[in-house]
Amino acid sequence: MKEHLIFVGKHAVRMLLLLFCVSAVAFTLVSISPIDPLQANVGQAALGSMSQEQIAKLQAYWGVGEPPVERFFAWAGDFFRGDMGVSLLYRQPVAKVIGVKLHNSLWLMAIAWTLSGLAGFLLGVLAGLREGSILDKIIKGYSLLIASTPAFWLALVLLMIFAVWLKVLPIGLSVPIGVEAAGVTILDRIRHAILPAVTLSITGIANITLHTREKMIEIMESDYVLFARARGESTWNIVKNHALRNVLLPAVTLQFASISEIFGGSVLIEQVFSYPGLGQAAVTAGLGSDVPLLLGITVISAAFVFGGNLIANLLYGVIDPRIRRGGARA
Amino acid sequence: MKEKKVILDIRDFSVSFEQYEKGFSKTGLPVIRNLDVTVHEGEMVAVVGSSGSGKSLLAHGILGILPYNATMGGELMFDGEPLTRKRQKALRGNEIVLVPQSVAFLDPLMKIGPQIRKGKKDRASREKLNRIFRGYHLKEEVQNLYPFELSGGMNRRVLVSTALMGNPKLVIADEPTPGLHMDMVRRVMSHFRELADQGAGVLLITHDLEQALEVADRVVVFYAGTTVEDAAASDFGSEETLRHPYSRALWRALPQNGFQFIQGVQPYVKDLPSGCPFGPRCEFCTESCKAAVPYRQVRGGRVRCVMAGREKGAEEMLQSAKEPSARLAAAGKHHTGAAERRCAPEPLVAGHEADHDKKMRSAV
Amino acid sequence: MRRWNGRMTAVVLFAAAVIFLAAVTAAGFGFSEEALVTDFSRKNLEPGGAYLFGTDWLGRDMFVRTLTGLSMSIRIGLLSAGVSSVLAMLLGTMAAVMGKTVDSVITWVIDLIMGIPHILLLILISYACGKGFKGVVIGVALTHWTSLARLIRGEVLQLKEALYIRMAQKLGMSRWKIVWKHMLPHLFPQFLVGLILTFPHAILHEASITFLGFGLPPEQPAIGIILSESMQYLAMGRWWLALFPGLLLVLTVILFDVAGESLQKLLDPGSAHK
Numbered sequence: 001m002k003e004h005l006i007f008v009g010k011h012a013v014r015m016l017l018l019l020f021c022v023s024a025v026a027f028t029l030v031s032i033s034p035i036d037p038l039q040a041n042v043g044q045a046a047l048g049s050m051s052q053e054q055i056a057k058l059q060a061y062w063g064v065g066e067p068p069v070e071r072f073f074a075w076a077g078d079f080f081r082g083d084m085g086v087s088l089l090y091r092q093p094v095a096k097v098i099g100v101k102l103h104n105s106l107w108l109m110a111i112a113w114t115l116s117g118l119a120g121f122l123l124g125v126l127a128g129l130r131e132g133s134i135l136d137k138i139i140k141g142y143s144l145l146i147a148s149t150p151a152f153w154l155a156l157v158l159l160m161i162f163a164v165w166l167k168v169l170p171i172g173l174s175v176p177i178g179v180e181a182a183g184v185t186i187l188d189r190i191r192h193a194i195l196p197a198v199t200l201s202i203t204g205i206a207n208i209t210l211h212t213r214e215k216m217i218e219i220m221e222s223d224y225v226l227f228a229r230a231r232g233e234s235t236w237n238i239v240k241n242h243a244l245r246n247v248l249l250p251a252v253t254l255q256f257a258s259i260s261e262i263f264g265g266s267v268l269i270e271q272v273f274s275y276p277g278l279g280q281a282a283v284t285a286g287l288g289s290d291v292p293l294l295l296g297i298t299v300i301s302a303a304f305v306f307g308g309n310l311i312a313n314l315l316y317g318v319i320d321p322r323i324r325r326g327g328a329r330a
Numbered sequence: 331m332k333e334k335k336v337i338l339d340i341r342d343f344s345v346s347f348e349q350y351e352k353g354f355s356k357t358g359l360p361v362i363r364n365l366d367v368t369v370h371e372g373e374m375v376a377v378v379g380s381s382g383s384g385k386s387l388l389a390h391g392i393l394g395i396l397p398y399n400a401t402m403g404g405e406l407m408f409d410g411e412p413l414t415r416k417r418q419k420a421l422r423g424n425e426i427v428l429v430p431q432s433v434a435f436l437d438p439l440m441k442i443g444p445q446i447r448k449g450k451k452d453r454a455s456r457e458k459l460n461r462i463f464r465g466y467h468l469k470e471e472v473q474n475l476y477p478f479e480l481s482g483g484m485n486r487r488v489l490v491s492t493a494l495m496g497n498p499k500l501v502i503a504d505e506p507t508p509g510l511h512m513d514m515v516r517r518v519m520s521h522f523r524e525l526a527d528q529g530a531g532v533l534l535i536t537h538d539l540e541q542a543l544e545v546a547d548r549v550v551v552f553y554a555g556t557t558v559e560d561a562a563a564s565d566f567g568s569e570e571t572l573r574h575p576y577s578r579a580l581w582r583a584l585p586q587n588g589f590q591f592i593q594g595v596q597p598y599v600k601d602l603p604s605g606c607p608f609g610p611r612c613e614f615c616t617e618s619c620k621a622a623v624p625y626r627q628v629r630g631g632r633v634r635c636v637m638a639g640r641e642k643g644a645e646e647m648l649q650s651a652k653e654p655s656a657r658l659a660a661a662g663k664h665h666t667g668a669a670e671r672r673c674a675p676e677p678l679v680a681g682h683e684a685d686h687d688k689k690m691r692s693a694v
Numbered sequence: 695m696r697r698w699n700g701r702m703t704a705v706v707l708f709a710a711a712v713i714f715l716a717a718v719t720a721a722g723f724g725f726s727e728e729a730l731v732t733d734f735s736r737k738n739l740e741p742g743g744a745y746l747f748g749t750d751w752l753g754r755d756m757f758v759r760t761l762t763g764l765s766m767s768i769r770i771g772l773l774s775a776g777v778s779s780v781l782a783m784l785l786g787t788m789a790a791v792m793g794k795t796v797d798s799v800i801t802w803v804i805d806l807i808m809g810i811p812h813i814l815l816l817i818l819i820s821y822a823c824g825k826g827f828k829g830v831v832i833g834v835a836l837t838h839w840t841s842l843a844r845l846i847r848g849e850v851l852q853l854k855e856a857l858y859i860r861m862a863q864k865l866g867m868s869r870w871k872i873v874w875k876h877m878l879p880h881l882f883p884q885f886l887v888g889l890i891l892t893f894p895h896a897i898l899h900e901a902s903i904t905f906l907g908f909g910l911p912p913e914q915p916a917i918g919i920i921l922s923e924s925m926q927y928l929a930m931g932r933w934w935l936a937l938f939p940g941l942l943l944v945l946t947v948i949l950f951d952v953a954g955e956s957l958q959k960l961l962d963p964g965s966a967h968k
Contacts, residue, residue, distance in 0.1 A: 034823075
């Protein structure tokens with residue numbers, strides 16, 4: 001039990017350290033930018049008409065005069081206490097903006113993550129099992145094609161087909177335009193989320209399929225599968241008893257590692273569908289020099305990615321007997 | 331000795347792989363050819379050849395589990411009937427069983443018990459496994475362990491146990507004792523001897539002649555993908571009773587016989603000489619060795635050498651064997667001229683003796 | 695005897711991919727002026743004989759614009775993938791050769807980069823560079839070296855155990871001399887394949903980041919810009935503005951993939967049996 005706690009603790013500490021480094025890197029990057037947030041947000045004209053005092057006050061607010069290291073620690077300290085600053089574009093606390101946007105995106109990403117994970121696993125297992133067959137070639141070809149297709153273009157094409165041409169699904173946004181918030185039904189929300197979710201799933205499948213396929217092929221060529229065949233086990237038996245068991249471990253890691261990709265994909269896809277989620281907010285923040293929001297989104301999404309990795313590591317410890325039982329011994 | 335029933339009869343067996351030559355042309359790579367082995371009921375036959383000479387492919391061929399880019403040829407008879415693909419499928423794991431080299435051949439994520447039972451949970455197979463484990467002094471708890479948790483001593487007994495889940499008439503043991511301590515080797519070998527004594531045919535595939543001689547009834551000597559001699563284990567008591575120059579070389583390499591090794595290495599499949607594969611390293615090589623060499627009956631065994639059994643050749647061989655120092659000189663004296671020159675300078679490329687099955691498999 | 699086989703296919707595919715990509719790159723150079731020409735007499739034409747990919751709302755020839763944009767993408771891809779692969783080679787080797795501390799620092803950096811979703815990191819780097827061409831190249835170069843570096847690291851670690859390397863060490867050869875004389879030649883094929891396989895990712899990410907508005911400036915006929923502009927006209931049914939440039943981009947990416955995989959097949963001795 002003690003070993004397990006140490007195992008969990010080690011990984012959790014590592015994750016927190018990484019997260020700290022991510023925020024430091026992100027902060028450095030926005031700090032060295034030649035883009036002046038003051039000018040970008042307040043505007044050259046407004047600055048000109050302000051009094052020296054007002055400008056000084058604003059500069060103090062932006063921390064223009066302070067050394068960057070101090071600014072970072074001030075920001076990080078506030079962030080740690082839950083104060084992520086105020087978004088310049090939305091004129092609201094960053095935490096609140098992220099909360100709303102994340103709520104919209106989480107839907108999308110959760111659906112895409114689950115769908116692409118399941119479908120990718122299934123296709124990968126099938127293709128790897130019948131390596132070289134027509135089925136394998138189709139699945140592999142499809143995956144390579146999708147992997148070579150930019151997510152935003154796929155979104156555009158689907159939009160053209162289903163929204164413009166067939167007119168069965170709405171063009172964008174998470175709710176109908178011009179309808180009061182109270183009037184938006186769940187059905188509306190679902191209708192507006194279908195295309196983004198489907199696009200995100202389709203792009204996610206490719207990678208998982210290809211990796212699962214590779215693993216599956218490796219397993220089918222392993223000594224233990226050879227021996228199982230020598231013992232007269234049927235293909236189905238081998239799949240059931242050995243292949244699935246062994247391919248599940250890397251698949252779990254892969255599935256949790258794909259969180260990063262889903263996040264990245266959602267940035268592009270939300271942009272195309274004007275879906276008001278975290279991804280679109282990141283783009284808006286970047287284009288509008290909304291530094292606090294951009295930093296907030298970076299740290300939050302990194303937290304998701306590292307959190308995913310942490311869960312994968314922990315699950316590995318639970319599933320893999322070599323770690324679960326061997327950990328105590330080693 | 332009364333005639334026992336032949337369980338396995340392999341004639342002119344061959345395995346070749348498709349491979350690219352330089353550039354673009356595809357060719358067959360004959361890793362095994364002219365392989366002949368018979369195993370009787372209750373008999374333990376050892377196929378002895380150096381590591382990486384493709385012996386494992388024999389086992390895989392019998393079981394029908396060669397990789398897809400391998401082609402098999404020759405005649406395989408099991409229990410009096412041709413061993414077709416269909417029969418292989420039906421019999422493997424039951425009447426024909428394989429005992430692998432190590433626990434690496436067990437699924438690392440499946441517990442021992444269910445794995446040996448092939449996932450079956452019924453009472454009969456549970457009881458059968460319990461019985462087998464008791465026979466090998468394995469505790470029932472071992473069934474709940476994963477392969478990585480087995481101790482070295484348990485390993486072997488567990489692997490042998492897998493064979494007994496069926497009703498084996500033929501047990502194929504592929505290098506069952508790699509890198510083991512001699513005591514352990516004896517113990518493992520005794521398990522196989524037991525199986526043979528209970529009536530099964532045992533085909534032991536090994537690189538270790540010493541080990542083989544300790545338990546086997548007959549030894550088949552395997553060189554560069556070909557069986558060169560089939561001898562009773564007792565024939566290895568002295569050099570004179572052996573038939574093939576390579577077998578004699580093996581005999582001389584045994585510790586008790588002076589650890590003398592011959593020069594050179596086994597040729598890589600692509601660089602095989604025509605006729606006898608041992609020709610380039612053989613001190614008695616003549617022009618007639620360059621043609622196809624038949625497998626002949628000589629003194630109750632079989633041999634693939636034109637010299638063996640012939641009065642003159644045999645005499646020469648014996649003579650030179652008695653005076654090791656004179657051996658080279660003798661070779662030079664008796665086989666002067668063209669034959670000698672044509673045989674000797676065959677390129678013996680060192681380091682070519684890569685592990686074939688591994689390479690082939692990894693390529694698939 | 696000489697039956698058609700996998701290896702010949704690999705050579706043909708490799709050659710075809712390289713020729714096509716070279717042609718697109720060259721064509722882009724030639725058309726760079728023409729891509730900006732506006733002509734209101736030929737606005738919004740559907741694809742046809744005269745204008746293969748149609749024209750846009752300013753009467754610009756979409757075929758010419760697409761080729762120019764692709765050419766630009768390929769050049770940016772080459773540049774950033776090149777920098778990225780050299781970085782990977784350097785850091786991968788350093789991690790494997792220079793001891794535990796350096797190794798853990800580099801591994802840490804890799805984990806760090808993997809931790810931020812690529813697109814987000816690209817946005818940050820682009821922002822740090824004040825957007826524009828420089829931001830894209832630096833961003834793509836800095837985000838794409840990680841997996842190749844891991845591969846190289848593993849390879850070097852394996853090579854270190856090889857007998858001849860150990861002999862060289864025993865003979866007192868210096869660490870970097872061993873790397874230079876005995877390891878690099880072995881790593882070169884890996885490096886080359888890694889380089890080519892980094893292109894498609896580099897191009898995709900360049901297009902994506904430009905599409906979002908962080909990459910090249912809007913007056914450039916980059917693929918990302920073309921597709922981003924096309925969005926406004928989708929609802930009007932001008933499908934050709936998005937379809938053809940995107941298709942050609944996909945084709946380019948696939949061809950780089952094909953070229954890389956074919957080369958890998960040809961260089962890998964293990965594939966001799968396929």
